[in-house]
Amino acid sequence: MEIIEIKNLIKKFPVGKGEFVALRGIDLNIGKGEFAGLIGPSGSGKSTLLNIIGSLDSPSDGTVNVLGKSVGALSTREAAQLRKSSLGFIFQSYNLLQVHTVYENVEFPLLLLKYDAEKRKKMVMDALEWVGLTDKVKSKPPQLSGGECQRVAIARAMVKRPSIVLADEPTANLDAKNSHNILQTMENLNKELKTTFLFATHDEKVINYLHRKIFLLDGKVEKDELIRSN
Amino acid sequence: MILAIKLAFRNLMGAGLRTWLNVLVLSFSYVVIIWLNGIMKGWDYQAKNDMTHYEIGGGQYWHGLYDPYDPFTLSESHAPIPTEFKNEIENGEMMPLLIAQGSIFPEGRMLPISIKGIPKDQTILKIPTQKLDTLTDAIPAVIGSMMANSSRLEEGERVTIRWRDANGTFDAAEIVIAGIFSSNVPGAEANQVYVSLKQLQEMMLLPGHATILTFADEKAQRSEVDGWVLKPKSELTRQVDEMIKTKSYGQTILYGILLLLAMLAIFDTQILSIFRRQKEIGTYVALGYTRKEVVMLFTVEGTMHAILAALLATAYGMPFLLWQAKVGWTMPVDTSQFGMAIAPTLYPIYTIGLVATTVAIITITTAIVSYMPSRKIAKMNPTEALRGKLQ
Numbered sequence: 001m002e003i004i005e006i007k008n009l010i011k012k013f014p015v016g017k018g019e020f021v022a023l024r025g026i027d028l029n030i031g032k033g034e035f036a037g038l039i040g041p042s043g044s045g046k047s048t049l050l051n052i053i054g055s056l057d058s059p060s061d062g063t064v065n066v067l068g069k070s071v072g073a074l075s076t077r078e079a080a081q082l083r084k085s086s087l088g089f090i091f092q093s094y095n096l097l098q099v100h101t102v103y104e105n106v107e108f109p110l111l112l113l114k115y116d117a118e119k120r121k122k123m124v125m126d127a128l129e130w131v132g133l134t135d136k137v138k139s140k141p142p143q144l145s146g147g148e149c150q151r152v153a154i155a156r157a158m159v160k161r162p163s164i165v166l167a168d169e170p171t172a173n174l175d176a177k178n179s180h181n182i183l184q185t186m187e188n189l190n191k192e193l194k195t196t197f198l199f200a201t202h203d204e205k206v207i208n209y210l211h212r213k214i215f216l217l218d219g220k221v222e223k224d225e226l227i228r229s230n
Numbered sequence: 231m232i233l234a235i236k237l238a239f240r241n242l243m244g245a246g247l248r249t250w251l252n253v254l255v256l257s258f259s260y261v262v263i264i265w266l267n268g269i270m271k272g273w274d275y276q277a278k279n280d281m282t283h284y285e286i287g288g289g290q291y292w293h294g295l296y297d298p299y300d301p302f303t304l305s306e307s308h309a310p311i312p313t314e315f316k317n318e319i320e321n322g323e324m325m326p327l328l329i330a331q332g333s334i335f336p337e338g339r340m341l342p343i344s345i346k347g348i349p350k351d352q353t354i355l356k357i358p359t360q361k362l363d364t365l366t367d368a369i370p371a372v373i374g375s376m377m378a379n380s381s382r383l384e385e386g387e388r389v390t391i392r393w394r395d396a397n398g399t400f401d402a403a404e405i406v407i408a409g410i411f412s413s414n415v416p417g418a419e420a421n422q423v424y425v426s427l428k429q430l431q432e433m434m435l436l437p438g439h440a441t442i443l444t445f446a447d448e449k450a451q452r453s454e455v456d457g458w459v460l461k462p463k464s465e466l467t468r469q470v471d472e473m474i475k476t477k478s479y480g481q482t483i484l485y486g487i488l489l490l491l492a493m494l495a496i497f498d499t500q501i502l503s504i505f506r507r508q509k510e511i512g513t514y515v516a517l518g519y520t521r522k523e524v525v526m527l528f529t530v531e532g533t534m535h536a537i538l539a540a541l542l543a544t545a546y547g548m549p550f551l552l553w554q555a556k557v558g559w560t561m562p563v564d565t566s567q568f569g570m571a572i573a574p575t576l577y578p579i580y581t582i583g584l585v586a587t588t589v590a591i592i593t594i595t596t597a598i599v600s601y602m603p604s605r606k607i608a609k610m611n612p613t614e615a616l617r618g619k620l621q
């Protein structure tokens with residue numbers, strides 16, 4: 001079953017008086033439980049594609065269906081609902097809420113989903129367990145190392161057990177050891193929870209973990225390599 | 231909404247010093263506005279209260295020609311006391327007053343005055359008229375402390391008084407200051423000399439005449455009387471209302487400036503927040519907020535300054551305000567020179583309405599000032615916000 005279906009996706013950005021075509025006709029399907037990555041040089045359109053899949057941006061042309069919903073046709077409210085309930089994001093610079101504790105950061109998506117306190121507590125502790133941060137619940141992001149921050153971000157993305165996690169350069173600010181650590185964590189979660197992971201990266205370390213490599217060049221899919229199926 | 235409040239609170243606490251500076255400035259506005267308004271209320275109350283006790287009682291009938299601003303009308307503005315008031319006057323519920331023009335000569339200077347003839351046994355006003363009941367060879371008179379100060383007359387002192395009787399003949403006598411009272415009411419003190427009504431009627435050759443009839447009970451239904459004009463208390467105190475109103479305009483400007491300062495700080499904080507926290511804004515959107523909800527979050531956050539300020543103001547302002555209500559505020563200048571009904575010490579009066587209005591106005595203003603810059607968030611591109619690249 002495909003949970004991401006992209007047909008002839010075109011994305012243009014207005015630049016000055018003209019426009020810049022960042023994605024020039026992408027066709028791509030991603031199934032449930034994949035551990036896939038968009039690979040390509042800087043400017044090839046990886047982030048742009050990821051943002052459209054994440055309903056943070058809209059297509060200029062073509063269709064993008066995520067979990068059966070056409071993201072271009074969603075209202076802002078519906079798009080927010082889709083992100084809230086089904087999508088997890090991991091960013092290069094973690095994007096944690098600085099004044100909130102680790103616990104509160106991870107709890108945040110559950111508050112948005114209006115889960116009750118007891119359920120929230122259990123889910124937050126589970127998520128922190130997955131990333132091995134149960135001893136840091138009361139710390140705040142400024143007190144954590146980069147690796148720890150990214151693990152909090154993974155816990156925050158995973159805590160609501162979303163169908164899809166979109167990770168844009170999640171290791172770019174991490175050293176090799178921390179990179180491997182979080183990649184292993186994500187791979188395990190992918191295996192256990194059947195969460196679909198889609199990366200955007202040009203980091204060799206990440207690429208080596210991917211089960212499917214989608215190469216982008218100048219806004220087009222250049223090569224699509226399946227390393228191993230789930 | 232509850233989540234927004236919780237988040238806003240955490241964000242504000244996280245912002246630390248900046249938050250508390252804003253909150254401090256705002257709380258200051260609360261306390262100053264409530265205090266100043268309380269002083270005005272207290273002043274209004276005191277002025278009317280003192281006027282009631284020393285000048286106007288529960289209201290008055292004025293002789294049809296009497297004009298307090300034109301002393302030359304005084305020779306005409308008197309008439310025999312209407313018979314329909316005989317009962318009331320005998321019961322002490324009403325009191326006739328005769329007013330005449332005259333001069334005294336303290337230390338050889340001439341001082342134009344109003345001579346007021348007031349019944350010795352009256353109880354409607356707090357003027358110590360019983361002191362007029364002394365037997366001396368001079369005419370016993372009572373004056374207010376403002377008058378005593380300006381004429382440098384002391385109790386027991388004698389001074390020449392000159393007046394013109396009903397026939398237009400000048401006459402002179404000696405008065406002795408039998409008592410000095412203090413009322414804070416310029417109308418009752420400034421250039422006023424009180425002698426007994428009988429005495430003045432004799433001096434003026436106007437037996438049974440009066441200029442003003444002051445009654446005690448302001449509630450009683452009163453009818454018009456030919457030749458006399460009914461002056462209800464509300465009309466007689468209108469000057470106080472107008473004075474307080476004029477003062478209030480000046481104060482409103484002060485509140486405006488205070489609020490403006492506080493609001494500038496909030497506005498600045500909001501602008502800075504929105505600029506510096508783009509990534510956070512993008513993150514909220516990525517986590518499932520709509521941009522409108524983020525606008526709301528930032529608005530709540532800004533508005534919460536007002537709530538925290540109210541709490542802080544309660545913490546230090548309440549004891550201060552209550553203490554002020556108890557000991558009062560003594561003006562650092564000599565108020566007797568003001569020419570208005572103002573006591574040297576004012577006791578602020580706070581009402582629930584005053585506090586509620588102040589809190590409402592400040593909170594609403596803060597909400598608006600927080601909302602305005604936050605609207606910008608609704609126009610942000612979330613992907614650019616996430617990268618923190620917006621201008």
Ligand SMILES: Nc1ncnc2c1ncn2[C@@H]1O[C@H](COP(=O)(O)OP(=O)(O)OP(=O)(O)O)[C@@H](O)[C@H]1O
Nearest residue numbers: 013014015020022041042043044045046047048049
């Ligand atoms: N909002 C925008 N306005 C104009 N051009 C844009 C905008 N966003 C992206 N682009 C352009 O689209 C192209 C693709 O950008 P994108 O960020 O998707 O690249 P990327 O593959 O993620 O690169 P990197 O590896 O550096 O992150 C780039 O040339 C970029 O300049």
Ligand SMILES: [Mg+2]
Nearest residue numbers: 046047048200
């Ligand atoms: Mg990118």
